[in-house]
Amino acid sequence: MPKHHRKVKKYVQKKAFTSPGTLAYVGKEVPIDTVVKLVEFNEEMYQQKIVRVMSECHPDFNENHTNWLDVDGVHEVSIIESIGKHYHLHPLLLEDVLNTEQKPKLEHFGEHNIFVIMKMLQYNELINEIESEHVGLVLGKNYVISFQEVHKSDVFGAIFERLKASVGKTRKGKADYLFYSLCDLVIDNYYVVIEKFSEKLEELEIKIIENPHPNDQTLLYELRRSLMQIRKAILPLRDIFGALTREDSQLIQPSTNIYLRDVYDHVLQTLETIESYREMIENIQNIYLTSLSNKMNSVMKTLTVFTAIFMPLTFIAGVYGMNFENMPELRNPHGYFYTLGSMVIIGIVFWVYFKWKKYV
Amino acid sequence: MPKHHRKVKKYVQKKAFTSPGTLAYVGKEVPIDTVVKLVEFNEEMYQQKIVRVMSECHPDFNENHTNWLDVDGVHEVSIIESIGKHYHLHPLLLEDVLNTEQKPKLEHFGEHNIFVIMKMLQYNELINEIESEHVGLVLGKNYVISFQEVHKSDVFGAIFERLKASVGKTRKGKADYLFYSLCDLVIDNYYVVIEKFSEKLEELEIKIIENPHPNDQTLLYELRRSLMQIRKAILPLRDIFGALTREDSQLIQPSTNIYLRDVYDHVLQTLETIESYREMIENIQNIYLTSLSNKMNSVMKTLTVFTAIFMPLTFIAGVYGMNFENMPELRNPHGYFYTLGSMVIIGIVFWVYFKWKKYV
Amino acid sequence: MPKHHRKVKKYVQKKAFTSPGTLAYVGKEVPIDTVVKLVEFNEEMYQQKIVRVMSECHPDFNENHTNWLDVDGVHEVSIIESIGKHYHLHPLLLEDVLNTEQKPKLEHFGEHNIFVIMKMLQYNELINEIESEHVGLVLGKNYVISFQEVHKSDVFGAIFERLKASVGKTRKGKADYLFYSLCDLVIDNYYVVIEKFSEKLEELEIKIIENPHPNDQTLLYELRRSLMQIRKAILPLRDIFGALTREDSQLIQPSTNIYLRDVYDHVLQTLETIESYREMIENIQNIYLTSLSNKMNSVMKTLTVFTAIFMPLTFIAGVYGMNFENMPELRNPHGYFYTLGSMVIIGIVFWVYFKWKKYV
Amino acid sequence: MPKHHRKVKKYVQKKAFTSPGTLAYVGKEVPIDTVVKLVEFNEEMYQQKIVRVMSECHPDFNENHTNWLDVDGVHEVSIIESIGKHYHLHPLLLEDVLNTEQKPKLEHFGEHNIFVIMKMLQYNELINEIESEHVGLVLGKNYVISFQEVHKSDVFGAIFERLKASVGKTRKGKADYLFYSLCDLVIDNYYVVIEKFSEKLEELEIKIIENPHPNDQTLLYELRRSLMQIRKAILPLRDIFGALTREDSQLIQPSTNIYLRDVYDHVLQTLETIESYREMIENIQNIYLTSLSNKMNSVMKTLTVFTAIFMPLTFIAGVYGMNFENMPELRNPHGYFYTLGSMVIIGIVFWVYFKWKKYV
């Protein structure tokens, strides 16, 4: 929590009240250099190089190839700025690339660019928290520029492999199909995160139904927070891919449309799963609360049975413990045994009564 | 629960990060072979055969008949793939046919195919759970291809019978009417499942109103889960059949439209029933919780009555049990009886008081 | 409840998996014969006859009159079928007429017929339940066909009277105005049912606010069920009359439109009343639960006061009841009276303390 | 409540099942005569007279003036009927004018009339209830007819004053501006009622936060009912003035449009205020319930502390009150004092323990 808090403060300090389009990175500090890779490919060839200065790249990219500029790290403002200048990207687009607090969005910059912000999610088993990585994708006529935060695992590695190996349709496709493939990868990843989440939730569900513990309430609360975090990353994608599906931009070919619809369908599916987990959490919460009430009832019944049985008996013992000079029963040689017998009978009668009232 | 969990893991392992359109079955393992049946019929004739290799089938089907290719089992990827190739079905369509986790959906593949995914539901009385079967229907110009998971009972058996016996309009109808008949069958089945559900819910309702038990909370929770499962299968059909009703595809004749509207109407009706059961479950839950509070009140009143009556009496007995040398009452020959009398009177007074306060 | 349950089972047995348009009555068994009445009228004349065989009726009705065919009883499938054949009604229309489980709906059959299903509600004071009667209205060019379940009181009797007596606009109106008058009658009846409901709810409200009882929870639950039943009958009418109001069918004249809007307005008004009763029930439920908590608090305070006052006193009595040989206080001739005095003081101090803490 | 109840019954008795357009007053009985005033004015002149028979009024009103017919009292059916006939008002319009149970609505009668029903609200301090007055406004080409229930204070008095004094734009305006001014007055009044409401709510809020009392629950419930009553009067106005704002009727000039939008904006503002009070009531309810639980916890802790301290002590006293012949401690001359000392220590230990557990 404090970590999250500090991040927001930084955002406010760096960004509020500055002139619009002022570029400032607001995410975590990163000690690694930004790596910019240029991939050029078509059905026949595939070629990949590390870009050191932007002048190495043709300002219009190579028209015979599909071009993919993959930027690994958004914390070096000057690099992002130079890429922006080289390819005439709008300052507001760059602002959103740098602002790792920016929620998912779709933006059109004239006829030239379609710009999408998404969140790549990862379950960190060590600290039991979901980590979110900021991803920006720019689709142009014959190119895709992808921006991502630096991370241990290169999330777009699978696409590099597919392109190199020429597996599937990816290599035959144009820039829009590459753009789709990158989106698809991010969304496929949500299934993995949701699966991890569902494992934890179902464990807790079984535990709470069988043997609830005061701590479980806090665990449930943390799961609910994680679920809300996942939901916040995915919910805006419904509108974004819904819009991309209905898009008639020249940047997206009709044949790619059915693939975007498939992504859209998967987004809906994950959202529905999230919704059902949400409802499940609510129901588990209710079960937990009811079991608390049930336990209370059971505790109170125990208390009542003990009190109701022993109070009258103790009273009787008290009566015969009084020191009046004239108490005829005390002189009766069997008085003690009669009294003990009455006590046993009274105890049994109450016991049976409470048994019948389902108190024991 | 663990079973469900394992299934999801399999799905993630098989599907995430593969190239789009990669075919992989993700459902339960099935030891039975896939059976492919081809039914050809028109108003005059009816003919049915088992298809062993796809080359036995004409790639455009028989133009004078209505053709129905019924595929029983979607676990053999190679068979599904060969059918897909033979009839030029889109890879994404086949992906959804194999993905038994895919939620209900409607997809158009150009002007050639309308594709619907539905869930056939069955109440398994043995394990008290609802079983869901994945059903895919492809409507073409003069054919319907139906895909279903292998199951003991052949769900489309009733249609075969009707076609053979030439009962009703089914035989006179074209492919769109057959398509409608299959949809209608799946939805008719929901009535059966909901009926089973309502039987169980109404049993539990009566039990909880008359004599609630801590276990009932868990039973109610399981019923709620079942209801949500049914709802998840039916809810998307509202949009699907709503869209089919407004469809002006050449694949659906105007005369079939009113029948699709009837299916749509039945979907709405089941959803409304589900909604009212949902509300009923919520209300039963409230009754259960309130009855817990009522019981608690009653237990506490019992405890209070016992305590409030016997505490003062025990105190009095304690007073006359003290060993002071000078306690005049003790020497009074009737002191004991006066004291006993006072105790009885005090007891009665408290009893009447609590009677009046509705504690007993 | 069991009765309702049996009805659903029958519906499932009779209807599921049959060929579409198969006619089957699914309501309660009725020992009375169906009565078919034909009313012909215009501004000048009024004529009414019992129809025994459909051939007695002209297949296009009398073009100079407004024709009303009133069918009392939908349990004799053969009669409904012969009417359907005689007037070329669609099999799905007849299916809905026979299916007393069918919810309210509006259906257009080409340009020829507007078909409406409604529910006539009646409060049965004897069993304290709302009874629902299935009503189907078919509007044609110069005729209305009305179908209703057989009932003791003829619901459309008021219209017959108005037509005979030539009261109001009914006799001057055409078929569409008659159709409106029948709808209006059904909806006017909802006011009566809601009034009965409100009487019962307000009684219960006063009782729960003044003196709640565990049983009231169940009564409230039953009222909630009744309200939901009323709502289920009326809610679909909002869409139905909303649509009829915007209708530009040739079957409805512009001058009738304002009357349909009035019906629509009354539907909205009843729905709003229902909504406010729903909210009221929820609030009463909250009051009930809070009063339970308040009572529990009061019970616990009583218990605590008794315990906290008498426990210390009993303890003191216990101390001087000990049998130590050397207990100086016991030998003090005023020890007993000092002790009694201290007890009284301690008791008063605690009493005042709890008085101050608002425990008593 | 009983009063409200009786009114509804009357409505049902008088109106249900009568022929549409049958006129019947359903409100409270009123002993005062209906007063009909005709006001004629334009920028130059202003003239007001009491109308005794409708023939005194020109059937098309005076074309050079703006005409305002103000009807004070809707309980004399014959007068309303004669006004309706004189100015050709639709029977359904008159029905709604007489039906004081009619909710707010907007109706167009051809191109001739715009008809609005509103509710004037007034807070009756004596019985602590909101009183609602039925107001109907008819806008014609050069006239406004206003209908209102008889009331002590003439609600439209402010407009008469403005017209006489020629203050503001009212006198320069045409019939549509007068119509707007009357609507504006009704809505301005809602601010007054909501202010009264907010005073009471904020008083109760402070009281419940500082020192909740069982009765407060009922007070809160009554405030919630009042708020719902206000909301019911205003909510339909959102749609009504939303529609009037988009109106392109010839009866409303473009220059009046911005004034209607201002009224619409004020309706939205009051609705939002109501919504926030609603949320506030819900939150206060939660605070109340939580404070009940907190109190219960505190009561139970008190009980537990007393029990846990005195039970062991009383037990020890009981042990040394036993009458065994051989109890060595009893013979110890300091036994009594050792025992008393132990008791004090045990008491202190428990007290410290419960202090540490925050029970005291």
Added chain:
Amino acid sequence: MPKHHRKVKKYVQKKAFTSPGTLAYVGKEVPIDTVVKLVEFNEEMYQQKIVRVMSECHPDFNENHTNWLDVDGVHEVSIIESIGKHYHLHPLLLEDVLNTEQKPKLEHFGEHNIFVIMKMLQYNELINEIESEHVGLVLGKNYVISFQEVHKSDVFGAIFERLKASVGKTRKGKADYLFYSLCDLVIDNYYVVIEKFSEKLEELEIKIIENPHPNDQTLLYELRRSLMQIRKAILPLRDIFGALTREDSQLIQPSTNIYLRDVYDHVLQTLETIESYREMIENIQNIYLTSLSNKMNSVMKTLTVFTAIFMPLTFIAGVYGMNFENMPELRNPHGYFYTLGSMVIIGIVFWVYFKWKKYV
């Protein structure tokens, strides 16, 4: 609270029932004079002056410059009125500028003016409350008029600085870009307020999870109120900037559109953050309530354990404290020690039993 209350009363007294367009200030009393500044600038020049009388300003502003009239203080009605007359602003616009209770809104006055009301929020650390400042912006062809309540810190100071220093795009932009910059500033400020809010909420969250206290309920309630206040200020901006984004007014150039979309996006982002805090508050509330129930359970278990262990023991002591003449055990020389032993065993048995039942 009382302060807020008084303000509303004033509003009602001043505004209700006055003629529409009557100008009256309804906010807090302000002892400072209104300051009117005129800023004229274009890419080349920048010039600022204090306006004392409106005649110093050209009624059409300077056509070669962008003109910004900044009005600091809306409490002097005569000044606002003279500005309104000088620039032909609609009386309803001026009414909304003066009405500090007016909620955010967008209004078009013909083709001449776009008018926006917003709320500038500030967190007052001293009284722990959010303060709201009323801001009105009028966009004309070549000018912006900004109205704001007098405040210690000049909120638009940052824009003056940017304009003077010619930083960013602000100076190159026309009136619409200045208008956008002012809106952007107000919305940037929401991030600051929400950050302050989130700090307080997360502190309270940690406290309640770790160690809840009855007071926390009230703190949570106050935070919820603050959040609702923030939400009320921002929610209407969603519609307002949504509409401005789709605007095709001549007053807004296409190139400014993407900047307005950025503001719109930031509004959505703050609203989503608010929504998630709202959900978080609800969840914390649930945690708080559950922890109350858990504590109650724990208290009751403690009570039950004490009662159930000491009641039987005290009873046994009571039995042997009875004064019967013939009680054989009393004469047994080891009777006392056997009894003590039994008591210890009984105590241990109960202790183990409750340990096993998780009561201790």
